[in-house]
Amino acid sequence: MNPHSLVSIADLTKEQILHILDQARYFEDHPGLKVLDGKVVATLFFEPSTRTRLSFETAANRLGARVIGFSDANTTSSSKGETLKDTIIMVSNYVDVIVMRHYLEGAARYATEVTEIPVINAGDGSNQHPSQTILDLYSILKTQGKLDNLTITMVGDLKYGRTVHSLIMALKYFNPTFNFVACDELKMPVEYKEFCVMNGIKYVEHKDFTQEVINSSDIIYMTRVQKERFTDIVEYERVKDLYSLHNSMLVNSRDNLRILHPLPRVNEISYDVDSNPKAYYFQQAKNGLYARQAIICNALGIDILAPDVQSKYVSHE
Ligand code: CP
Numbered sequence: 001m002n003p004h005s006l007v008s009i010a011d012l013t014k015e016q017i018l019h020i021l022d023q024a025r026y027f028e029d030h031p032g033l034k035v036l037d038g039k040v041v042a043t044l045f046f047e048p049s050t051r052t053r054l055s056f057e058t059a060a061n062r063l064g065a066r067v068i069g070f071s072d073a074n075t076t077s078s079s080k081g082e083t084l085k086d087t088i089i090m091v092s093n094y095v096d097v098i099v100m101r102h103y104l105e106g107a108a109r110y111a112t113e114v115t116e117i118p119v120i121n122a123g124d125g126s127n128q129h130p131s132q133t134i135l136d137l138y139s140i141l142k143t144q145g146k147l148d149n150l151t152i153t154m155v156g157d158l159k160y161g162r163t164v165h166s167l168i169m170a171l172k173y174f175n176p177t178f179n180f181v182a183c184d185e186l187k188m189p190v191e192y193k194e195f196c197v198m199n200g201i202k203y204v205e206h207k208d209f210t211q212e213v214i215n216s217s218d219i220i221y222m223t224r225v226q227k228e229r230f231t232d233i234v235e236y237e238r239v240k241d242l243y244s245l246h247n248s249m250l251v252n253s254r255d256n257l258r259i260l261h262p263l264p265r266v267n268e269i270s271y272d273v274d275s276n277p278k279a280y281y282f283q284q285a286k287n288g289l290y291a292r293q294a295i296i297c298n299a300l301g302i303d304i305l306a307p308d309v310q311s312k313y314v315s316h317e
Contacts, residue, residue, distance in 0.1 A: 001112040004299045005119045008109075009130040009166045014173040017137065023294035023304050024138050024287070034064030035302055035313050042095040043069035044087070045122070046078070046102045047228075051263060051285050052122045052131065056099045059292040068095065085114045092117050097299045118299035126160040126229060132262055133166040135291035139284040140219060143258040147171070153179040153213055155243050156223035156268055158188040163262040164223060168192050171201070178203040179213050185239050186225065209243050215252050220245065222261040222268050222281075240267070247272040260284050 006012070012020070027033070041060040045053050049071070057067045070076050078087060084107060091098060092115040100111055101122040108121035108128070123129045141147055152171070154164045158180055168178070169192075178196065180188045180203055187205065196203045206213055214220065222245055230236040244267055245259065261269055261281040273279050297304055304310070 002116055002118040004301055005112045006130050006295060006299060007112060007121045008128045009133045009170045017170060020134055020294045020298060021138050021141060024290040026304050027293040028290040033313050035297060035304060036060065036063040036065035039065040039300060040095040041065050041067050041296060042091050042098045043067060044091065044098060044100045045071045046073045049101055051288055052101065055288040056292050059289055059296055063293055088115050097296060120295060120299055123162055126162050128166050129162040130166055131292055131295050132163045133170045134295060135284065135288040136167050136260060137170060138287045138291050139260060139280060143280055144218060144256060147174040149175050150218040151177045151216055152219045152221060153181060153217040154221045155181040155209055157186045157225045158182040159186045160226045160229040161223045164221065165192055168195065172199040176201060179206055181206045181209045181213060181243065183207060183239050183242050185235060214249055218254060218256055220259050222259065224264060224266050224268060244268055244270060245273055246270040247276055250276055250278055
């Protein structure tokens with residue numbers, strides 16, 4: 001496995017996470033740095049995506065790299081029966097780093113075992129979405145001025161939501177208090193609750209999205225009920241609209257509250273929230289560009305804050 005691969009947020013130490021956030025800040029402040037001239041990035045998306053793929057591709061383009069890849073595996077030789085292993089080996093012949101989203105949990109880890117080039121997990125089933133976590137942390141840091149000691153309320157599909165799974169793991173370093181708001185069918189899986197217990201993280205489970213929970217939160221992290229993960233469509237129909245945030249519910253919320261959502265949304269955030277200054281989900285998605293610039297550079301062993309990199313690129317900015 002290439003040591004620069006990013007498969008799970010658990011692959012990163014606290015110091016590494018904070019350093020990537022510093023790099024993201026630097027890229028936000030310095031948009032024109034062509035540190036990846038001559039590099040080629042592959043984006044292999046076996047599952048649909050808007051933000052993740054386009055922000056990774058924009059990040060690579062802005063850094064001077066070229067991008068190849070696909071957004072629909074049906075247009076590739078996967079549809080003729082080519083295995084994931086063969087696809088990864090082939091693509092590794094052409095590029096310097098692979099960004100991959102796959103519907104199978106563990107697919108990104110498997111990819112790292114069949115190639116020497118770095119692999120960035122852009123989401124594997126219900127498992128992990130580490131680049132989303134970096135942009136979520138960056139968004140929390142920008143809006144709260146800190147990552148420590150925050151009350152974070154996660155709402156909706158906590159069973160299949162890889163973004164909340166990754167975020168819990170990253171926040172273990174920052175003494176969070178979690179509210180998990182979900183119905184029985186979409187409760188936070190036991191392994192993540194055990195993770196909280198093992199790491200001394202406080203959490204409370206709720207079935208109701210109450211005013212008390214909203215008013216005590218620093219961050220509300222809404223999630224979509226993911227139809228594509230259900231095998232029983234009747235169960236999906238029963239739970240899909242259980243939790244919905246409306247502007248009127250925010251009247252007595254904390255001044256510092258920000259509403260996050262990895263997007264896309266369906267019905268879980270009413271459009272009347274969009275104009276509330278506490279709505280931050282579109283800026284959050286924009287932060288993904290800077291976070292992913294930092295993540296691609298890290299995968300390629302380029303530290304934009306290192307003195308030699310600074311003297312080579314920043315002086316020519
Ligand atoms: N947040 C996120 O992963 O969005 P996409 O599915 O559009 O990439």
